[in-house]
Amino acid sequence: MVCRVGALVIATQRIGYQPERSSGVCDMARNRIVWFNILCLACMVTVGVSPVGVSPAGAQTSTKKPVVxxxxxxxxPTTPEESFVASVLMVDLARLDLAAKxxxxxxxxxxDDSLLLRLRDKHGTAEFLKLAATKELQPGAMTLLEQLNAAARKQAEDPAIVDAMIQRLIQGPPERDLAITELRNAGAAVVPEMLRKMSEPAMIEHQDTFVVALTRMGNQVIPPLxxxxxxxxxxxRAAVIDTLGWLDAAEAIPYLWFPAFDEQQPMGVRDAARRTILKLSKGSADRGDQLSSVVASNELKRLAKMLYRNTDILPVGEQxxxxxxxxxxxxxxxxxxxVxxxxxxxxxxxxxxxxxxxxxxxxxxPQRQYLASLLGLEVLRHGWEKPRVADPGSAMYLGxxxxxxxxxxVLKEALEAGRPSTAVxxxxxxxxxxxxxxxxxxSGLKSPVIAAINSPDPRVQFAAATTILKLEPKHGFSGSNRVVSILARSLTDSHNSRAIVIDADNRRGRFMTGVLxxxxxxGFLAAAGRDGFEQATTSAGVEVICVHVNxxxxxxxxxxxxxRADARTSAIPIVVYGPAGVRESVSRLVVRSTPAVYVTESATSSDFLDQMLPYMKTLRTPAMSPVERDQQKSAAAYWLANISSGSLGRIFDVSQAEKELSTAAEDPAIAKNALIAIAGIASGSAQRRLxxxxLNPQTNEGIRQTAASQLAYHIQRYGLSLTKDxxxxxxxxWKQTQSPIVKSALASVIGSLRPNPTIVGERLRQFPTPPAN
Structure with missing residues (x-):
């Protein structure tokens, strides 16, 4: 399946083509004239009625309330159609009370649906939109528009109805004009069936009729075409290209470059595409000498790069x-x-x-660009939490x-473009x-892998850290301390989206954490900017930082x-909040701190969130799911254990992560690797934690066994740091535990304490002699 988006708007100018108006417009005009004549007649009949607030000559002014x-x-009106037309007319006359009536x-x-569609075909969709846009007619007018839209979708999705329209299209001028009006009103949803019919051999003789119909349906058909x-x-393809030319569809130019110069395309298609490009871009089809395959290739390369670096150039729908x-x-x-x-x-x-x-x-x-876009697209389509496997036929395999x-x-360019999916x-x-x-x-340039550990995106940072460890460097390098710090932050992820609130006013700050x-x-509250910075840089899962202006x-x-200067927080969205009157004075600072937004503080949580959450949804990379966080946490514990117990410990200092490892020792999912990592830290606090x-009877016996084994190792490697007590x-x-595996592991600890001969002899005497058999 080959997909294209029909709404990409490149910087080109439309040149004023106006498609022929259908007879439906004439019907609406005649209908308005009829109602205008009725109105005039009504005015003549009621000429004796004095306007409100004006007394006839010689009459006394009344003190009574004016009559409506x-x-x-x-x-x-006596029929539903007359009531609809009367309502529209009253809106035009600003008689909204009567319009509502x-x-x-x-x-x-x-x-029913048939009446709504008949009214739409006769009077136009614009009349329904006019009623829906009138505040005084709500919610009824909006409900009516929704009913019409539902009827239109049902009609467009019914092949039998669309087929009947197409049959009328090819039956001659009278029926054709009605069919075109119906097709235009049905919208872009009928284009797929029209294209399917066009491909039938029996419809070859009606090709021009379809082109005329599609052209008169207007710009709504450009995306599917x-x-x-x-x-x-x-x-x-040839008919579609001709139609796009008649529609002055300048947004179609990017999609015409390839068929215009691809040698695999038939000559008729290539010529049609070139003529249309020239018509839309140069205003004339007679300047073909300005086009070539080199120009086409360069333009396609530019478009590919532009879309890779700028997502926001595509028009986004309501959803x-x-x-x-x-x-x-x-x-x-x-x-x-x-999508x-x-x-x-x-x-x-x-x-x-x-x-x-x-x-x-x-x-x-273009080779690199194609590969880069493929890799990023594959990650997004499969989902961030899915393992990326280099199966034959995949972008990873191609990489x-x-x-x-x-x-x-590819990595270097992905970092420059801010494409985390490709970078990962x-x-x-x-x-x-x-x-x-x-x-x-x-060659004097910074390695892109090293640059990636300072990426604004936490996923890229983590992928860079694990990639460096897999490459097993033999010597230290600039930024090596960032590797352990990235792993440490992943250990303490709570699976919740965290928010740091920095506010000197404790009452207001507590209110803000409740709102969040x-x-x-x-929410986590910090009374000072320095404290909030410390929390943000040492905590995992922070997705927004809210800072009060004071x-x-x-x-x-x-x-x-x-x-913004610290790589750990440089990409975390910032919400600056405060009074409405301060917004302008800090606007430049907020812009310089992007991604950031100013939100007016409010007494209600709904008002504050209504300002903040839409902005959060515009950010490119979605928050990590619980599955992703578990994957990172598990990988972080594994690599810290690997560093602690292997040769990588000469380059990477695991002691930076002692606090996080100590907390992780209570997490059953990663405790064993956390304990192994702790055993590589030469500190008394590490030995005490083991x-x-x-000795904790509430802990799983498998974890206790690992802790005891690593404690014995730690004592052997670094000496005894425990106090006498x-x-x-x-x-x-050791004596009280009932678990055999824990008791055995603790025995190795007791042995590592270097007991004196008296104690050893006493223990040996207590051990019974084995039986003869």
């Missing part, structure tokens, strides 16, 4: 997604799918990069075959095919500057 004006209609009459008649450019039928129209070979027509802006942009980038590569196979840039140099460049995939590929040179500066809790965040002990400017876990507790716990 009568309806200007000569005759009250007639609309109620219309809705009380319970109009762009999707139809990948039809395997040459006749369909927050981008509509992609695709050619479905099984259905023999186009289908529509709504996220990131997926849409990467998909289009892959399409244009692949086409540029086909026109210029020897160019390295393995591309070589270390190409993948390093590239790092995972490099972890399998890369060499130790990737952690060294190359309603928004799905676990921040103290770092002021607002210093707090925001430090948050002893505490080993702690040693006594150790002996007591």
């Amino acid at each position: 004006e009568r309806s200007p209609l000569l005759k009250e 007639y609309l109620d009459q219309f809705q009380e008649s319970e109009p 762009i999707g139809a450019l990948d039809s395997p039928d040459e006749r369909i 927050g997604g981008v509509n992609l129209w695709s050619w479905d070979s099984q259905q023999g027509t186009v289908t529509e799918k709504n 996220s802006p990131d997926i849409a942009a990467l998909f289009l980038s892959t399409r244009f990069a692949r086409q540029s590569l086909a026109l210029s196979p020897e160019q390295a840039e 393995l075959t591309a070589g270390e140099e190409t993948m390093a460049q 995939a590239a790092l995972e590929v490099l972890s399998q095919i890369g060499t130790r040179e990737q952690v060294l500066s190359q 809790s309603e928004g799905g965040f676990e 921040c103290q002990r770092w002021d607002l400017t210093q707090t925001l500057s430090n948050l 002893s505490d876990v080993a 702690e040693v006594i507790d150790l002996h007591s716990g």
Whole structure:
């Protein structure tokens, strides 16, 4: 299946083509004239009625309340259609009280789908929209519009109804005009069936009729027609290109470059595409000497790069997604799918990069761009939490075959473009095919793998840290301390989306943590900017930092500057909140601290969240799911244990993570690796932590066994650091434990304490002689 988005707007200018108006417009005009004449007649009949607030000559002014004006209609509506038309007319006359009355009459008649569609075809969708936009007619008018939309969708999705429209389309001028009006009103949803019918051999003679119908349906058909450019039928492709030209569809130019110069396309399609490009971009089809395959390849390369680096150039619908129209070979027509802006942009980038590569196979840039977009698209489509497997036919597999140099460049460009999905995939590929040179500066330039540990994105940071460890560097390097710090932060992830609130006013700050809790965040309050910075840099899962404008002990400017300067917090969204009157004075500071937004403080949580949450939804990378966090936590514990017990400990200092490892020792999922890592830290606190876990009767016996074994190892390696009382507790716990495996492990600890001969002799005498058999 090949997909295209039909709504990409490139910087080109439409040139004023106006499609022919249908007879439906004339019907609406005639209908308005009829009602205007009725109104005039009504005015003549009621000429004796004095206007409100004006007394006839010679009459005394009345002190009574003025009587409400009568309806200007000569005759009250008696049918549902007359009630609908009367309601629209009263809106035009600003008689909204009467408009509501007639609309109620219309809705009380319970109009069915056929009546709604007939009214739409006769009077136009604009009349329904006018009623829905009138505040005084709500909620009834909006309900009516929703009923019409539902009826229209049902009509467009019914092949039999659409087929009947198409049959009328080919029956001659009278029927054709009515069919075009019906098809136009049905919208883009009928285009797939029209394309399917066009491909039938019996419809070849009616090709021009379909082109005229599609053209008169207007710009709404452009997106599905762009999707139809990948039809395997040459006749369909040529007709679609001609239609796009008649519609002055400048947004279609990017999709015409490849068919215009692809040698695999028939000459008729290539010529049609070139003529349309020239018409839309140059205003004339007679300047073909300005186009070439080189120009086309360069333009496609530019488009691919632009979409890779800028997601926000695509138009986003009300649901927050981008509509992609695709050619479905099984259905023999186009289908529509709504996807996220990131997926849409990467998909289009892959399409244009692949086409540029086909026109210029020897160019390295479209090669890298195609691979980069493929890798990022694969990650997003499969989901962040799914393991990335290099199966044959996958982008990861293709990356393995591309070589270390190409993948390093792909990683570098992904970091520059802010594409975390591509960066993570590239790092995972490099972890399998890369060499130790990737952690060294190359030709005076910083290694992209090292640069990735300072990426704003936490996923990229973690992937970079594990990639470096898999490459097993033999020497230290600039930024090596960041590796352990990244792993340590992942150990303490609570599975909740955390929010740091920095506010010197304790009461207001506590209120804010409550507000954020309603928004799905676990709030942590810091009274000073410095304290909030410390919490943000040492905690995992922080997804937003809320800072009051009157921040103290770092002021607002210093707090925001430090948050943006530190790689651990540089990409965390910041919400600056305060009074409405302060917004303007801090606007430049907020802009410089992007991603950041100013939110007016409110007495209600709903008002604050209504300002904050829409902004949070616009951020590119979604929050990590609980599955992802568990995966990172498990991997972090494994690598810290590996560093602690192996040769990597000479380069990476695990003691930086002692606090996080000590907490992780209570987590059954990662406790064993955490204890192994603790055993590699030469400190008395590490030894005491191992002893505490080993002696805790509430802890799982498997974890206690590991703790006791690692305690014995720690004592052998670094010497005894426990106090006399702690040693006594150790002996007591050893004697009292009932678990054989724990008792055995603690025995190794007792032996590591180097008991004197008297104690050894006493223990030996207590051991019975084995029986003869």
